[in-house]
Amino acid sequence: xxxxxGDVREHAxxxxxxxxxxxxxxxxxxxxxxxxxxxxxxxxxxxxxLLRAFELRDPVRAAIAxxxxxxxxxxxxxxxxxxxxxxxxxxxxxxxxxxTVRRNAFGRQVxxxxxxxxxxxxxxxxxxxxxxxxxxPWVEHVGAGVxxxxxxxxxxxxxxxGRVVAARxxxxxxxxxHPEVTGDARVHxxxxxxxxxx
Ligand code: GLN
Numbered sequence: 001x002x003x004x005x006g007d008v009r010e011h012a013x014x015x016x017x018x019x020x021x022x023x024x025x026x027x028x029x030x031x032x033x034x035x036x037x038x039x040x041x042x043x044x045x046x047x048x049x050l051l052r053a054f055e056l057r058d059p060v061r062a063a064i065a066x067x068x069x070x071x072x073x074x075x076x077x078x079x080x081x082x083x084x085x086x087x088x089x090x091x092x093x094x095x096x097x098x099x100t101v102r103r104n105a106f107g108r109q110v111x112x113x114x115x116x117x118x119x120x121x122x123x124x125x126x127x128x129x130x131x132x133x134x135x136x137p138w139v140e141h142v143g144a145g146v147x148x149x150x151x152x153x154x155x156x157x158x159x160x161x162g163r164v165v166a167a168r169x170x171x172x173x174x175x176x177x178h179p180e181v182t183g184d185a186r187v188h189x190x191x192x193x194x195x196x197x198x
Contacts, residue, residue, distance in 0.1 A: 002038065002060075003026050004054060005046045005047050007181075011038050014187075015188050019192055020188075028055055038072075041073045060094055065096070067198070069195045070172050074135075074178055078103055080172055082098050087103055099164075099169075103137050105140075105160075106133050106138070117150045117165070121190065122149070122186050131179075132182060138176055145170070146167050151164050173191055173194065
């Protein structure tokens with residue numbers, strides 16, 4: 001768990017429920033020996049600043065380039081994107097996934113949004129996933145090598161309809177939503193399988 005800011009504890013609980021052994025990472029030395037990394041939801045601009053302040057940015061980028069499996073949720077998805085729209089002036093991402101994300105795309109401040117989703121490789125039509133979006137980004141552009149795992153149902157209507165909200169590229173997994181808040185550990189189980197396969 002990248003544990004500089006955000007809802008670390010909820011992700012750690014979901015990882016425990018998925019058979020993983022989560023440990024907090026706050027300094028570069030703590031990256032050694034990890035089999036995977038989860039970047040939680042929170043505030044991407046703050047996580048970005050703290051990554052730089054704690055000298056974690058370059059080692060995490062190197063680990064991503066080395067193939068470390070990383071799952072980013074919400075702010076974590078922003079951090080894994082190669083490009084961010086509506087970021088702050090000096091906001092940087094770690095990058096690694098060839099996606100362009102729009103920050104706070106579903107609305108600002110207290111805006112949150114929920115819907116049932118089909119997630120490729122995780123749900124069946126009979127067992128959709130309740131997805132909670134909290135000041136969430138969406139994926140506005142998907143580049144080469146990126147597999148779309150989930151889109152907002154078109155029946156939802158409005159600007160969110162059809163937007164990409166979960167994707168995978170190699171060992172990198174992102175979701176706009178927060179599976180750690182619903183007690184449904186299927187996304188974390190999927191990530192733990194990805195880590196085991198590696
Ligand atoms: N809006 C936040 C950001 O820009 C993300 C919100 C979240 O992680 N729930 O980082």
